[in-house]
Amino acid sequence: MDQSSSFEGQLVALLPRLRRFAHALSRDPADADDLTQATIERALRSKGRWEPGTRLDSWCYRIMRNLWIDTARARSRKTAREAPEEAGLNVGEDPRPGIEAAVDLRRVMAAMELLPDEQREVVALILVEGFGYREVSEMLGLPIGTVSSRLVRGRTALLAMVGEA
Amino acid sequence: MNDDEKFFAWLDGELGPAEAAEMEARVAADPALKRIADHHRALGSQLRSAFDPIAEAPVPERLQAALRPTAQVIDFGAARRARSMPAVAQWTTMAATLAIGIFLGTRVPQESSAPVRVEAGKLYAAASLNHALDTELASAPTGDVRIGVTYRDSAGEICRTFVAPAGSGLACRNSGRWQMKGLFAAPEGQGNDYRMAAGMDPNLAALVDSTMAGAPFDATEEKTAKAKGWK
Numbered sequence: 001m002d003q004s005s006s007f008e009g010q011l012v013a014l015l016p017r018l019r020r021f022a023h024a025l026s027r028d029p030a031d032a033d034d035l036t037q038a039t040i041e042r043a044l045r046s047k048g049r050w051e052p053g054t055r056l057d058s059w060c061y062r063i064m065r066n067l068w069i070d071t072a073r074a075r076s077r078k079t080a081r082e083a084p085e086e087a088g089l090n091v092g093e094d095p096r097p098g099i100e101a102a103v104d105l106r107r108v109m110a111a112m113e114l115l116p117d118e119q120r121e122v123v124a125l126i127l128v129e130g131f132g133y134r135e136v137s138e139m140l141g142l143p144i145g146t147v148s149s150r151l152v153r154g155r156t157a158l159l160a161m162v163g164e165a
Numbered sequence: 166m167n168d169d170e171k172f173f174a175w176l177d178g179e180l181g182p183a184e185a186a187e188m189e190a191r192v193a194a195d196p197a198l199k200r201i202a203d204h205h206r207a208l209g210s211q212l213r214s215a216f217d218p219i220a221e222a223p224v225p226e227r228l229q230a231a232l233r234p235t236a237q238v239i240d241f242g243a244a245r246r247a248r249s250m251p252a253v254a255q256w257t258t259m260a261a262t263l264a265i266g267i268f269l270g271t272r273v274p275q276e277s278s279a280p281v282r283v284e285a286g287k288l289y290a291a292a293s294l295n296h297a298l299d300t301e302l303a304s305a306p307t308g309d310v311r312i313g314v315t316y317r318d319s320a321g322e323i324c325r326t327f328v329a330p331a332g333s334g335l336a337c338r339n340s341g342r343w344q345m346k347g348l349f350a351a352p353e354g355q356g357n358d359y360r361m362a363a364g365m366d367p368n369l370a371a372l373v374d375s376t377m378a379g380a381p382f383d384a385t386e387e388k389t390a391k392a393k394g395w396k
Contacts, residue, residue, distance in 0.1 A: 008232045015228055016220040023219050033225055040231050105215040112212070126177065127209050128216045133179050148170045155173070159208050 007047055010056050011040055017129065018060060024124035025068045027113045035071065039064040061129070062139045065121060072117065111161035119154030122147055127155065172198070176205055233371075280329065281345060290336050290343035298325055298336055298343045302391065304384040313365060314373060315382040315390065323395045326365070326373060333366050335373060338395045347372045 018039060022032035042063050043050075050059050112120060125136045126147075133151075137144040166174065174180050175188035192198045280294035290298050297310035306312070313326035313333075324337040324346065332350040336343040349366045365373075382390060 012229065012232050015224045015232075016222075019222075019224065019228075020216050020220040024216060032219075033228060036228055037231055040228065044232075105211065108208070108211045109215045112215075123212070124216075127212050133174070133177070145166070145170075148166065148174065152169050152173050155205060155208060158212075159204055162208065162211070 007050070007056075008044070011043060011060070014057055014060055015040070017057065018064060021061060021124060021129055022064060022068075024112065024128060025065065025117075025121060026071075031071075035064060035068055038067050038071075042067060055135075058131070058135055058139050061125065061131075065140065108158070108162050111158050114161065115154055115157060119150050119157065122150045123154040123158065126151055172202075173205070176202055281348070288345035288348075290345060294327065294329065294336075295343055297327060297329075299395070300391070301327075302384070302387055304387065315387050316373075316377045317379060318376040319378040321378075323390055324373075324376065326369060328365075333369050335369060335376075337376075346376070 015036065019032060019036050022035040022039070023029065026032045026035050039060060043060055046063070050056060112123070115123065121140070122136060125131045125139070126133065131139070133144055133147055136142075137147045140147065171180070171184070171188060172192075175185055175192075178185075180188060192202055278292050280290065280292055281288050282291040283289075289295075293308070294310055297308055297312065301308065301310065301312045303312045303315065310327050310329045313328060315323065315325045318324050318337055322337045322339055324335055325343075326335050327333060330351070332348060334348040335346040337346050338344075347369060349368050
C-alpha cells in the first residue's frame with residue numbers, strides 16, 4: 001500500500017481542509033491548530049472504527065466538530081469566570097487572508113465570528129467546505145430540516161452584517 | 166421546507182429537477198428575488214475567498230509530525246508498513262542524537278559503576294546498563310533498567326531500546342558490545358516515573374523507526390536472541 005492511499009496518507013491530504021474548518025469553528029489560528037491536532041490524534045486512535053469505503057473527510061469533520069463542542073463547553077465555563085472582555089476584540093484586524101486582504105474578506109470573516117456556533121458550523125460546512133445538506137445532517141446527527149433552517153438564519157444574518165453591496 | 170428554505174436549497178443545488186425548475190421560473194419573474202439570489206451567491210464566494218487561504222497555506226510542521234511514525238510508538242511494525250519517515254526528520258533526530266552523544270562524551274565519569282563508557286570516541290553500555298541489555302527480557306522485567314523493543318537494524322545488528330530512571334536510549338550489538346546509538350534524558354521531574362510515562366521518547370521512537378529493518382522481535386525471538394548471545 002503506498003503512502004497516499006494509507007489511512008495516514010489520506011489524513012495528511014485532509015489537513016489543509018481540516019485546518020480551514022477548525023478556523024471557522026474556533027475563530028482563532030492557534031486554537032484552530034490545537035483543534036486540528038486533537039482531531040488527527042483522535043482519528044489515529046479510532047482508526048479501527050472508520051469503515052473503509054466510507055468518506056474519511058466526513059468522519060474527520062465529525063470528530064473535529066464533536067471535539068470542538070467539548071472544548072467550547074469547557075471553555076465557556078472558564079471564560080464566564082475569568083475574562084468577559086474578549087468578545088469584541090476579534091472583530092478588528094485579522095492577518096489571515098494575507099497582505100492583499102480585501103476589506104470585504106475581513107468583514108465576512110468578522111461576521112462569521114459573530115454568528116452563533118450552531119449556525120456558523122452549518123454555514124462553514126455547506127458554503128465553505130462544500131458538503132451537501134444530507135451529508136451535513138448525517139455528520140452532525142441533525143434532521144435535514146434543522147440543518148436547512150440554521151443555514152437560512154446563518155447566511156441571512158451574515159449578509160445583513162456584511163452589507164448587500 | 167418553507168419558502169425561504171426552498172429558495173436557498175435551490176441556490177445550493179439541493180432541489181430535485183421539478184422543484185428546481187419551478188423555483189428557477191419564480192426567481193426569473195421576480196427582480197427582487199433575483200437580487201437576493203445574486204447577493205447570496207456573492208456572499209458564498211466571499212466566504213470561500215476568505216477561508217480558502219487557510220487551506221492553501223502551508224500546514225504547520227507539528228500537525229504533519231503527528232502523522233509520522235514517531236506518533237505511533239505502540240506498533241512499530243504497522244507504522245513502518247504504513248509509511249517511511251522523511252529524510253529531514255531522520256537527520257534532525259541523528260543530529261539530536263549526536264549532540265547528546267558528544268555532550269555525554271565530554272563528561273561521562275570514568276567510574277566502574279557508570280552506565281556508559283567511552284572507548285576510541287565511541288559510547289558503549291557499561292555496568293548495570295550493559296548487564297540489563299545482556300540479560301533483561303521485555304517480557305520479564307526485573308531491574309531498574311527496562312527493555313523496550315528488540316530488533317535487527319539494516320546492518321543486521323541486534324538493537325534494543327531501554328528505559329532507565331535517568332533517561333532512555335538505543336544500543337546496538339557491535340563486536341560483542343552494546344554500542345550506544347542514542348541517549349535521551351528523561352523530561353525534568355519525571356526521572357523516576359518511567360513506569361508511568363505515556364510512551365517512548367519521540368526522539369527515540371524516531372531513531373528506532375529510522376533504523377529498524379523488518380519487525381520488532383516477539384517474546385520468543387527475544388529469548389532466542391539472548392540464548393545466542395545477541396548475534
